[in-house]
Amino acid sequence: SVSCEFAWMNKNTSANTGCIFGRRTASGSASSFAFYNGDNLLGYHLHGNDSDPKPSAVTNTVHIVKYTNASASPSSLQVDDSTPVSVVWVNNNTINADPCILANPYDNSANLNLTYLTDVGYIKVFDSDGNLISHYIPVSRNADNVIGMFEIVDQIFYTTSTLSYATIGNSNQKYKVGNW
Numbered sequence: 650s651v652s653c654e655f656a657w658m659n660k661n662t663s664a665n666t667g668c669i670f671g672r673r674t675a676s677g678s679a680s681s682f683a684f685y686n687g688d689n690l691l692g693y694h695l696h697g698n699d700s701d702p703k704p705s706a707v708t709n710t711v712h713i714v715k716y717t718n719a720s721a722s723p724s725s726l727q728v729d730d731s732t733p734v735s736v737v738w739v740n741n742n743t744i745n746a747d748p749c750i751l752a753n754p755y756d757n758s759a760n761l762n763l764t765y766l767t768d769v770g771y772i773k774v775f776d777s778d779g780n781l782i783s784h785y786i787p788v789s790r791n792a793d794n795v796i797g798m799f800e801i802v803d804q805i806f807y808t809t810s811t812l813s814y815a816t817i818g819n820s821n822q823k824y825k826v827g828n829w
Contacts, residue, residue: 650743650777651682652718656770658711658829659686669767670748680742684714686767691728697739704728711770711829720777748772750785750798751824768827772798789817789826796824 657669671683671694678694685692685700689708692700695716706712706728715733717725722738750769774783784801790808794817797808813821 650718651782652716652724652775652777652779653773654713654715654775655684655772656711656713657684657691657706658768658770659706659708659766660768661686661708661766667767668749668751669769670750670772672748679740682743682748684716691726693726693736695724695726695736695738696722696742698736701737702734704731704734711768718777748774768829770829787826794818796826 655670667686669684669686671681673681673683673694678699679697681694683694685694687700687703687706689705690703691706691712691714692703693716694700695718704726706714712728715725715727716736717727717733719725723735724738725733726736727733750772751767769787771787772783772785773781776782781802783803785798785807786801787796788799788806789796790806795808795812796815796817797806799806809815809824811821813819814823816822817825
């Protein structure tokens, strides 16, 4: 199982505006590793726990989130310098797949369910020994103006499978890169 750290800003006060990033293998929180926007809070699905307790996270503020996945329950979730919350496990499920940004689809799903009022900065993923295994940063590829995430460790650029969604200036563009 993995731990992570990421920079994020929720720009909507709705109770649930969608996924920040994650992955799931079946419907529901029991098979999901994901983080969600909430109304001045951070929601999550981790080891079957459906956001209990929910850490505070003020809207329209950049937050640094640290999730430390222990070898056994509980794990720890911290927003900025606040007191970490204990994430008590409901199950031992782990998701060993690359996360999807602004979505939490089933494996092999073609569903498009974007969160438009979310800014995602960097995402770092660590193995069980604390070693950095992935470090994603949002970028715009100069050669063709395509927006995506560059993974620094393996030097790989990731973008959406439908390039028109991520091409700057395209009428179907759904993503943007900010400067915060």
